[in-house]
Amino acid sequence: MQAQPAPLPDLKTLGRMSARFVRTPLAVDTSRLSAADKNALVQLVAAARLIDELFLKQYWSGNTATLSKLRRDTTPLGKARLHYFWLNKGPWSALDGNRAFLPDVPAVKVPGANFYPEDMKKEEFEAWSKTLSPQRKELAEGFFSAIHRDGNSFKAVPFNAEYSADLHKLAALLDNAAALTENPTLKKFLTSRARAFLSNDYYESDVAWMDLDAPLDITIGPYETYNDEIFGYKASYEAYINIRDDAETDKVKFFSSHMQEIENNLPIDAKYKNPKLGALSPIRVVNQVIAAGDGAHGVQTAAYNLPNDERVTVKKGTKRVMLRNVQEAKFNSILVPISKRMLQGDAVNDLSFEAFFTHILAHEMTHGIGPHSITVEGRQTTPRQELKELFSAIEEAKADICGLYMLQYMYDRKLLPEAEKKLYTSYLASSFRTLRFGLHEAHGKGMAVQFNYLLGKGALVANADGTFAVNVEKMKGGVRNLAHDLLTIEATGVYGAASRMLDTLGHLGPDVNAALEKLADLPTDIEPVNTTADKLK
Ligand code: ZN
Secondary structure (H helix, E strand, C coil), X not given: CCCCCCCCCCHHHHXXXXXXXXXXXXXCCCCCCCHHHHHHHHHHHHXXXXXXXXXXXXXXXXXXXXXXXXXXXXXXXXXXXXHHHHHHCCCEEHHHCCEECCCCCCCECCCCCCCCCCCCCHHHHHHHHHCCCHHHHHHHCCCCEEEEEECCEEEEEEHHHHCHHHHHHHHHHHHHHHHHCCCHHHHHHHHHHHHHHHHCCXXXXXXXXXXXXXXXXXXXXXXXXXXXXXXXXXXXXXXXXXXXXXXXXXXXXXXXXXXXXXXXXXXXXXXXXXXXXXXXXXXXXXXXXXEEECCCCCCCCCEEEECCCHHHXXXXXXEEXXXXXXXXXXXXXXXXXXXXXXXXXXXXXXXXHHHHHHHHHHHHHHHCCCCCCEEECCXXXXXXXXXXXXXXXXXXXXXXXXXXXXXXXXHHCCCCCCCHXXXXXXXXXXXXXHHHCCXXXXXXXXXXXXXXXXXXXXXXXXXXXXXXXXXXXXXXXXHHHHHHHHXXXXXXXXXXXXXXXXXXXXXXXXXXXXXXXXXXXXXXXXXXXXXXXXXXX
């Protein structure tokens, strides 16, 4: 059954593979930082660069040796390989099913990364872990340990021992930055995180991260578990060194103060409305100076929700951080070229990053409104429980559509300067970017539902030349009606209604597929150039 391994990409092919990531500078204005914070930033950027090295070790056991071999290879092919290696932080191409692009490496990504012995079987680990005391089992199955063979058995080595030298250096850099900054919440996060690197106990510093409110907005530590494809237990180190965006943060506050009003005016039956919304999870808008480690390989992160540790989220909830300049870079390098092919002539002039980003904010805010706690046949339940695996696609479509609805509501009442045409045109353009990633996950499926629904209502129009357009007047009614349908499915929790909607609308017609094919040669993502970070020395 084993297919013949694909030949390794030559110089030309590798050039094409790299070109899917457009080099885009990420410049950030640091002029409003205090002198103390500017000095702290230098330490934190140095810490981020160390996180890259630490992550390489976690991602694959052969990474460090492979990297030094590539660095010695000064041929054009060697240089191209080194460049693509850095984009992927390893020898496997993220956009090609994690297939190897280098010789003498495993043909695809090692499922357990370097968290487990490469030859370990899942059942072997499970059999061993059953024999452990509760405390040792917690370490073995926890976020913060690596598993090694130990004679005929295994042992779990905590990260603070596994990566001791790197973590000591990181702790020192964080302590330096903490001593420099004058912001008490940042000081607290950095000192507690430095201690966590040495003690392997991240709880207190995760709590401090939730309370962080500072011009330097820092995320650094072991977080996501996607690289552990065996169990999803083990956390990879990443860093995001950001500067808070005060104007956008004010916009979030302004939206927050209107969310109850939006809830009261949602287009659903009054009995489904929540007269008293609870606190919504906090959203921070920042500009990224540098991302590193797990936060900077393959497709670049544009937003993240943390922490993942349930002991912390039960107590403090989670926080969403949105990387505005990363979104803007993707908008300019990906969305604009897509639009030039998908929109007719002048419509490209209605594209607006401002409108696009405001809609992303509105999307995030409207996740927090609409039905959350519902009653089905006398049972207290949630839309997620009732709609099961269909929930995510419905909920993502709901957030997109209710985000449009909310902004239109605010335009109509002069709460925001009117920008209808820009909003709907940017929304149409971004729908192509989402659909291009495929319908296998919730965002793509939810996007197909919206696209087909609005096309059916004449709110989106397929032109004869293969381009698309918006009809602003019909958009308003289409958005309101679709919001009504999606919210009602969530409020009533009827699984059959969700599945009917996804079956009828969650597919792409031949028009749209043909249009998407025209985009095949356009880049997929950006390769950030850290212009601000590179200037700090
Ligand atoms: Zn969402």
